[in-house]
Amino acid sequence: MPELPEVETVRIGLESLIPKKKIKDVTYDWDKSFPNSKNDVDTFMVNASVQRVRRRAKVLLIDLDTSCTLMVHLKMTGQLVFVGEQRFGAGHPNDSLVSSLPDKSTRVTIAFDDGSTLYFNDQRKFGWMKLLPTQAVADEPFMKKVGPEPLDNAFSVAVFTDRIRRRNGTSIKAALLDQTVLAGVGNIYADESLWGAKIHPARIVGTLTNKELSELHRELIYVLKLSIEKGGSTDRNYVNAEGKKGSYIDFARVFRREGLHCLRCGAVIEKSKVAGRGTHTCPACQKP
């Protein structure tokens, strides 16, 4: 589910909610969602306090004061939802998903000593969290191979072009989705940025001009920043750290707009499959 803007939105929310909170108790129902031993949890999590919440690519990093970090990947349907010590009932203005937690998608429950709780929910069980020494995070296989952050100042057109061209024989969409090329792009923002740059997702990287890649670089940064401003995209399951949906989907130009008119030229948006993923394009603006 969540791509860079959604994970960043969760990070911003958690960073304002959980630092300094002390963990009282941890429970979980599915080993693959949280593979650490009870001994790890008792030794390094229980009685530990949260220091800060970081993000790298689509991974959240919750640093504890035991020199350990909770590494979290939400994959397709994961949620990290914080519920304060005071709960609101159904119908209350502040009521939301949170009033019904935990529910059957709750995989891990982290209770803090002030009565508040952080829930890790994941319907499809693809997501995971794991506890490891903070200095070991960089040695994780994914962290070693993942590409640069697209919203860093250092992510220039030259860097983008150079890295994309490493996948010269594949489609531009597959290259954008490849986390070793650059970090954080998933299906929504691949389609959105390609529409913005008027490039068909199935175009082979080797056929793209530097001018086209320069446009794509600009569009990619634009849609990622816009989405963070809008609190991410809620297509199905995504919610932020307070259980609220994001609104980027209301601003989307092609994603999930099949059958509707292109906002630029009026042609009817089509849906197809590229790089094994549902793909949305304008047949007039984005020529194969």
Place this chain on the structure above:
DNA sequence: CACTTGACCTGTCCGC
């Protein structure tokens, strides 16, 4: 090696 496909899971939606 470069690239593509299937597997991991559950839930929902669509057509018969």
Place this chain on the structure above:
DNA sequence: TGCGGACAGGTCAAGT
């Protein structure tokens, strides 16, 4: 309604 199949925002292992 009921049922089968396709599909869903990610990543990795196995296949060509």
